[in-house]
Amino acid sequence: MTSRSSIALVTGASSGIGAAVALELAEAGHDVALVARRGDLLERVAEQVRARGAQALVLTTDLAQPGATQQVLDSMTGLWGPVRVLVNNAAVPRSGPIASLDPRHWDLSMRLNLTVPFELARGVIPAMRRAGNGWIINIGSVSGLQAHAFAGPYAVAKRGLNALTELLAAENGDAGVRSACLCLGWVATEMAAPPEKVGVDPQELLAPEDVAATVRWLVESPVRLTLGPVLRVSPTHPGTALESVWPRLASEMHASGSLHA
Numbered sequence: 001m002t003s004r005s006s007i008a009l010v011t012g013a014s015s016g017i018g019a020a021v022a023l024e025l026a027e028a029g030h031d032v033a034l035v036a037r038r039g040d041l042l043e044r045v046a047e048q049v050r051a052r053g054a055q056a057l058v059l060t061t062d063l064a065q066p067g068a069t070q071q072v073l074d075s076m077t078g079l080w081g082p083v084r085v086l087v088n089n090a091a092v093p094r095s096g097p098i099a100s101l102d103p104r105h106w107d108l109s110m111r112l113n114l115t116v117p118f119e120l121a122r123g124v125i126p127a128m129r130r131a132g133n134g135w136i137i138n139i140g141s142v143s144g145l146q147a148h149a150f151a152g153p154y155a156v157a158k159r160g161l162n163a164l165t166e167l168l169a170a171e172n173g174d175a176g177v178r179s180a181c182l183c184l185g186w187v188a189t190e191m192a193a194p195p196e197k198v199g200v201d202p203q204e205l206l207a208p209e210d211v212a213a214t215v216r217w218l219v220e221s222p223v224r225l226t227l228g229p230v231l232r233v234s235p236t237h238p239g240t241a242l243e244s245v246w247p248r249l250a251s252e253m254h255a256s257g258s259l260h261a
């Protein structure tokens with residue numbers, strides 16, 4: 001058990017947005033459990049969490065493997081206790097033309113980007129309902145709001161994540177458990193394509209810290225207030241809207257053979 005009253009679980013916490021969210025939540029007074037495959041990077045984030053005066057729990061796990069979410073939930077229950085903030089952030093960006101898609105890319109996308117958030121939400125909701133308080137924040141994409149050719153199973157799973165979030169919100173608001181899906185535009189991370197390739201100024205992209213600040217804003221809002229459940233979070237500059245950039249991005253990736261990255 002931790003000494004804190006609030007425990008957060010962040011998936012994909014080894015890099016990019018997940019790492020920034022973990023640090024922001026630590027800053028806000030939460031102890032944070034960190035999940036991803038790259039244990040060395042998780043340990044580095046854990047050190048930074050502890051430097052902010054919070055406790056960190058590293059759970060090095062491949063969430064795409066069968067039984068992985070149950071192991072994470074069991075570890076949380078055994079070592080720390082009930083989760084108050086769940087951030088479903090881990091995902092893979094499999095894309096490409098539907099007609100020639102390798103079914104393995106489809107399966108992995110559905111598993112990691114949609115089934116894992118469902119399984120973790122299902123696992124934490126009973127304790128959140130009993131406490132009368134909790135947040136489930138899913139990290140979605142503008143690709144889940146609008147069809148962009150070649151966005152592939154990534155877009156399908158992200159659209160499903162919006163629907164999952166809407167159901168979670170509709171079914172658990174009565175018990176003070178809130179849910180939101182942040183549909184992100186372009187954020188400067190490992191996952192994002194290099195903006196220079198399509199003539200976009202990298203300075204115009206969101207930073208992972210912008211998303212982390214949005215998560216904190218949600219978590220610190222009064223329980224009487226509900227936001228979303230589906231919220232768009234994008235760069236202000238219209239030139240960085242994925243809607244306008246995606247066709248150029250897709251043809252660039254198609255030409256380089258990296259669409260199924």
Ligand SMILES: NC(=O)c1ccc[n+]([C@@H]2O[C@H](COP(=O)([O-])OP(=O)(O)OC[C@H]3O[C@@H](n4cnc5c(N)ncnc54)[C@H](OP(=O)(O)O)[C@@H]3O)[C@@H](O)[C@H]2O)c1
Binds near residue numbers: 011063
């Ligand atoms: N960057 C953007 O422009 C953008 C736009 C819209 C939405 N998003 C969303 O933002 C979220 C975070 O992405 P990011 O941009 O921060 O990219 P990122 O730095 O590549 O983060 C992805 C995270 O997912 C983890 N992950 C991947 N496969 C995993 C697995 N099998 N098991 C456990 N963890 C796994 C990775 O950790 P390990 O490799 O260590 O496992 C990593 O921490 C994703 O949901 C993404 O769809 C990003």
